Amino acid sequence: MTRFNWTCESTDGNARAGTLHTAHGPVATPTFMPVGTVGTVKAMTMDAVRSTGAGIVLGNTYHLMLRPGAERVRQLGGLHKFMDWSGPILTDSGGFQVMSLGALRKLDQDGVTFKSHIDGSTHRLTPESSTDIQHALDATITMCFDECPALPAPPEIIAKSMRLSMRWAARSREAFVHREGYGQFGIVQGGTETDLRAESVKALTDIGFEGYAIGGLAVGEGQELMFATLDTTVPLMPQNAPRYLMGVGTPDDLLGSVMRGVDMFDCVMPTRAGRTARAYTERGTLNLRNARHAGDARPISPHCDCLACSRHSRAYLHHLFRANEILGPMLLTWHNIAYYQRLMRQIRQAILEGRLETLATQLRAEWAAEDWTEDEMPQPVIPSVP
Numbered sequence: 385m386t387r388f389n390w391t392c393e394s395t396d397g398n399a400r401a402g403t404l405h406t407a408h409g410p411v412a413t414p415t416f417m418p419v420g421t422v423g424t425v426k427a428m429t430m431d432a433v434r435s436t437g438a439g440i441v442l443g444n445t446y447h448l449m450l451r452p453g454a455e456r457v458r459q460l461g462g463l464h465k466f467m468d469w470s471g472p473i474l475t476d477s478g479g480f481q482v483m484s485l486g487a488l489r490k491l492d493q494d495g496v497t498f499k500s501h502i503d504g505s506t507h508r509l510t511p512e513s514s515t516d517i518q519h520a521l522d523a524t525i526t527m528c529f530d531e532c533p534a535l536p537a538p539p540e541i542i543a544k545s546m547r548l549s550m551r552w553a554a555r556s557r558e559a560f561v562h563r564e565g566y567g568q569f570g571i572v573q574g575g576t577e578t579d580l581r582a583e584s585v586k587a588l589t590d591i592g593f594e595g596y597a598i599g600g601l602a603v604g605e606g607q608e609l610m611f612a613t614l615d616t617t618v619p620l621m622p623q624n625a626p627r628y629l630m631g632v633g634t635p636d637d638l639l640g641s642v643m644r645g646v647d648m649f650d651c652v653m654p655t656r657a658g659r660t661a662r663a664y665t666e667r668g669t670l671n672l673r674n675a676r677h678a679g680d681a682r683p684i685s686p687h688c689d690c691l692a693c694s695r696h697s698r699a700y701l702h703h704l705f706r707a708n709e710i711l712g713p714m715l716l717t718w719h720n721i722a723y724y725q726r727l728m729r730q731i732r733q734a735i736l737e738g739r740l741e742t743l744a745t746q747l748r749a750e751w752a753a754e755d756w757t758e759d760e761m762p763q764p765v766i767p768s769v770p
């Protein structure tokens with residue numbers, strides 16, 4: 385059996401290239417985890433997700449406990465079998481989703497009582513029940529149940545919330561069933577307050593986890609403040625454990641965060657954008673609903689080997705979105721996940737070769753550049769094999 389741990393292969397500045405070893409196989413880091421909230425990466429088959437090079441996906445406690453129910457998933461052999469993903473799965477604890485319910489939830493020192501967004505039925509999550517549910521789902525990585533206030537908030541509110549989350553982290557750890565190759569991550573809170581983040585890191589490392597996440601960022605504070613918080617928080621985190629920045633972000637957010645020592649990311653951006661006709665490319669984003677793509681025989685990107693780029697034109701994608709055809713979101717989600725995975729591979733390779741700064745300068749210049757000209761990308765898409 386594989387012991388759950390993270391090994392570092394190379395560093396470049398604060399950036400790290402490593403490997404996460406788990407019961408469900410290894411994952412090269414830095415890594416981007418496609419979001420599979422309800423047991424599916426929306427509009428993707430798991431074979432398609434695999435084909436992009438994704439090594440680990442997310443599931444969500446809140447959604448899966450309500451439907452189809454954690455016990456049902458357990459009876460059907462766990463989430464890996466249920467959704468046909470043999471690689472590692474990280475499950476969010478449900479804390480963030482429950483807090484987002486606003487008036488539909490009631491917080492106390494012991495946990496949260498809330499009404500289901502599906503049928504209004506009343507449910508309760510505590511650090512213990514969230515951990516038990518993630519165990520029933522057979523999550524490779526279990527997250528601590530925490531509370532995160534919306535930013536901006538006064539420091540005293542953030543402090544109170546962070547200290548509650550730290551008490552819940554200790555209870556989550558108590559409830560965690562240790563198994564070979566499985567891990568549990570603590571979540572650093574404290575908003576953008578340096579001293580509170582430091583207090584949170586200390587509380588979590590005193591408890592001891594297999595990995596550490598940074599929560600409560602990318603909630604409206606802006607990139608500059610997020611990076612400033614990483615600058616002061618990440619150096620305090622253990623060197624020998626994986627670091628996961630939750631809910632981030634754009635390609636530029638990922639690059640900047642890797643350069644500050646983050647190893648793992650998740651975000652709905654590439655999948656959500658794929659359903660709304662927005663394509664991520666080396667030259668920034670494209671809106672495929674835009675009329676300028678109506679007659680464009682070129683692929684979305686000349687550097688992409690996804691199904692959308694290897695077999696279809698921008699014009700076809702444009703047509704699918706204009707006609708509200710379901711294949712549009714399917715192809716474009718595939719493309720966006722493929723782009724994110726390609727970006728992470730590029731970044732990892734640059735860390736291994738000690739040229740991340742050079743790559744960063746190049747990537748930023750490309751993102752800011754105009755779309756490829758006809759001269760730069762003259763070839764139309766190769767027609768499908770009959």
Ligand SMILES: [Zn+2]
Nearest residue numbers: 688690693719
């Ligand atoms: Zn593509």
